[in-house]
Amino acid sequence: MAAIRVLQVFTIMNRGGAESMIMNYYRKVDREKIQFDFLVHRKEKAAFDEEIENLGGKIYRFDPINPLFPGDYYKKLRSFFSEHKEYSIVHSHLNTFSCFPLKIAKEFNIPCRIAHAHIAIDDVSFASLFSNKESKKETFKKLIKLQLKKKVKKDATHLFSCGDKAGKWLFGENNSFTTMNNAIDTAVFSHNKEVAKQYKEEFGLQSRLVIGHVGRFASQKNHAFLLRVFAALLKEKSDCDLVMIGDGPLRKVMEKEANNLGVNDNVHFLGVRADVPELFQMFDVFVFPSFYEGLPVTLIEAQAAGIKVFASDSITTEVSLTNDIEFLSIERPAEYWASKILEVDASKKNNNTEKIIKGDYDIISNTLKIQEFYKEQVGL
Numbered sequence: 401m402a403a404i405r406v407l408q409v410f411t412i413m414n415r416g417g418a419e420s421m422i423m424n425y426y427r428k429v430d431r432e433k434i435q436f437d438f439l440v441h442r443k444e445k446a447a448f449d450e451e452i453e454n455l456g457g458k459i460y461r462f463d464p465i466n467p468l469f470p471g472d473y474y475k476k477l478r479s480f481f482s483e484h485k486e487y488s489i490v491h492s493h494l495n496t497f498s499c500f501p502l503k504i505a506k507e508f509n510i511p512c513r514i515a516h517a518h519i520a521i522d523d524v525s526f527a528s529l530f531s532n533k534e535s536k537k538e539t540f541k542k543l544i545k546l547q548l549k550k551k552v553k554k555d556a557t558h559l560f561s562c563g564d565k566a567g568k569w570l571f572g573e574n575n576s577f578t579t580m581n582n583a584i585d586t587a588v589f590s591h592n593k594e595v596a597k598q599y600k601e602e603f604g605l606q607s608r609l610v611i612g613h614v615g616r617f618a619s620q621k622n623h624a625f626l627l628r629v630f631a632a633l634l635k636e637k638s639d640c641d642l643v644m645i646g647d648g649p650l651r652k653v654m655e656k657e658a659n660n661l662g663v664n665d666n667v668h669f670l671g672v673r674a675d676v677p678e679l680f681q682m683f684d685v686f687v688f689p690s691f692y693e694g695l696p697v698t699l700i701e702a703q704a705a706g707i708k709v710f711a712s713d714s715i716t717t718e719v720s721l722t723n724d725i726e727f728l729s730i731e732r733p734a735e736y737w738a739s740k741i742l743e744v745d746a747s748k749k750n751n752n753t754e755k756i757i758k759g760d761y762d763i764i765s766n767t768l769k770i771q772e773f774y775k776e777q778v779g780l
Contacts, residue, residue, distance in 0.1 A: 403435040404778055409492040409501050412442040413449055413459070415646070415672050416616055417697045418493050418518040421562070421582045423448055424697075428585075428767040431456055434774050437487075439480075439501070441465055441494075447672050465500050467544050474504055481508040488512060488778050491560075495519055495570060496548040502555040512777040515556035516580070519694040520569035520716070521545060563695035565716035578773075582697040583766035586756045588677045589704035591749040599682040603668065609640035609746055612683030612707070614676060614698045615690070617648030622689045622712070624657055625730060629687060631661040632738035642667045645679060680705040684746035687737070688712065689730050695719055704756050706749035710740055721759040722752045 413419050426436050437458040440446070449459055460480065465473050481487075481504060489512040490505040492498035498515040505513045521542055549570055553559065559577035561567030567577040600606050611630060615621040623644070630642045644654075644667065651669065658664040673679060686702040688711040695716055702709045703722045711719070713727040720727075728737055756762060 403431065403433055404489070404774055404780070405435050405437055405486050406489045406491055406774055407439055407487045408436050409439045409490060409494060409498070410441075411464075411494065412440050412444070413438060413446040413452065414616075415447045415676070417582065417694075418516075418562075419448060421697050422493065423451070424584055424763050425767050425770060426452070426455060426457070428763050429771055434771055447674075465494075465497055467497065467500075467548060470500055473500060477501060477504040478507070481505070481510070489774060490514065492516060493518060496545040496552060499548055499551040499555065502552075506555040512558065513556050514558045514560050515552045515570070517559075517561040517566040517570035517577070517694060519692065520565045521692050561694075563716050563718045565718065566694035580770060581761050581766050582695050582700060583761050583763040584697060584700050584704060584756070586704050586753050586762045589680060589701050590753050591706040591751060592681050595678050596681040596749075599678055603643075603682070605641055605643075605682065607639065609637060609741075610682055610684050611640060611642045611741065612645075612680065612686045612702075613642070613688065614645045614701075615688070616646050617651040617654055619650065620691055620693075622691050622730060623650065623654045625689050625734065626687055627654065627657050627661055627663065627667070628734035629689070629737040629741075630667065631663050632734045633741055634663055634666060636738060636742060640666065643670060643679070643683065644668065645670050645673055645676060647672050677701070677705075680707065683707050685710065685741050685744050687741070688715070689728075689737070690715060691730070699725065700756065700761050703752050706752055708744045710737060721761060722750065722755045724750060724752065 408422055410419060435456055438452060439460045439462065441462050441464050443461050452459055462476060487510060490501065490510050491514040492501050493516045495518055502513045502515060553571055553575065559571050559575060560580045561577045562582050563579060571577050613626060617623060633640060655669060658667045680701060686707045686709045688696065688699060688709065690712050691714060693715045695718055699709060699711060699719045703724050707724065709725040711725060711727055713729050715727065728740060
């Protein structure tokens with residue numbers, strides 16, 4: 401019998417949280433029974449594309465969705481589903497934009513249409529329209545998303561979420577949904593002294609306190625505040641460095657900001673990397689001051705690596721699986737965050753493998769659950 405082909409719908413398959421999560425599942429699923437294909441909304445090649453194709457997946461590239469004028473998108477998607485009748489499961493990870501592909505999937509009577517929540521966005525207040533916390537463009541995007549989320553449930557047959565907060569935000573407080581954990585390959589991230597030593601040597605960071613961050617350079621991640629925290633830390637402790645992994649529209653802006661703060665010699669912008677589990681090994685502290693999130697897989701990975709984590713208190717506490725994570729307010733000054741970092745004993749790394757598994761965030765058991773779900777949808 402041919403494998404069930406599941407159409408996973410994303411913006412682009414770069415190393416973001418949701419994308420990394422689905423790749424964790426894809427690597428472990430029994431691909432003789434379940435195969436993932438990907439509908440993406442960018443034409444350029446992405447970080448995971450080659451691996452997807454090596455695993456047997458197909459990638460279909462569309463233009464970005466215009467939420468104000470989706471007519472051209474609907475036309476192209478109708479043509480796509482007319483040609484590709486092999487999909488009985490469409491699993492959309494576009495958050496509020498899931499309403500667009502699921503609308504057409506419903507037209508074509510695709511029986512399983514999953515809307516998957518990955519993020520919880522703060523509501524836009526009147527005051528926020530005039531604040532400098534984020535650009536007017538970002539605020540306008542939020543307003544569109546807040547309107548679109550009312551439509552997501554309409555054409556979905558199943559509601560999935562990475563956690564309670566994201567699910568309640570996208571689907572409403574009174575709607576039930578299935579939690580699909582942002583599971584990781586725990587063994588890959590568990591602390592490894594030899595790898596930590598090797599990577600610190602490779603980057604010339606021996607005997608230095610290494611602050612780590614993994615995240616796309618977008619306003620949501622609050623990198624400007626992270627750089628201010630690091631600048632405050634550097635005033636108190638000169639032998640420390642900040643390593644930032646990721647790329648995005650604000651990377652150049654943040655490189656300039658590091659220069660303006662006079663910390664650029666100690667800040668390392670590594671871009672998109674394939675060796676993220678190894679890089680985690682050389683981090684001593686992980687700092688994650690996002691304005692909003694769903695349930696960030698990077699915070700699960702950091703805890704699996706035994707790193708002390710300081711995260712924004714806007715992030716759901718569902719991510720707290722160990723004693724190595726502490727939530728701080730981004731309303732507190734950068735100097736306060738720096739003082740908390742200075743309290744960390746960097747020589748101590750905990751083995752949190754059992755706690756991650758007990759918290760149900762290990763990929764093996766979670767893959768078996770989603771595999772069975774997909775099989776049930778086609779009557780197997």
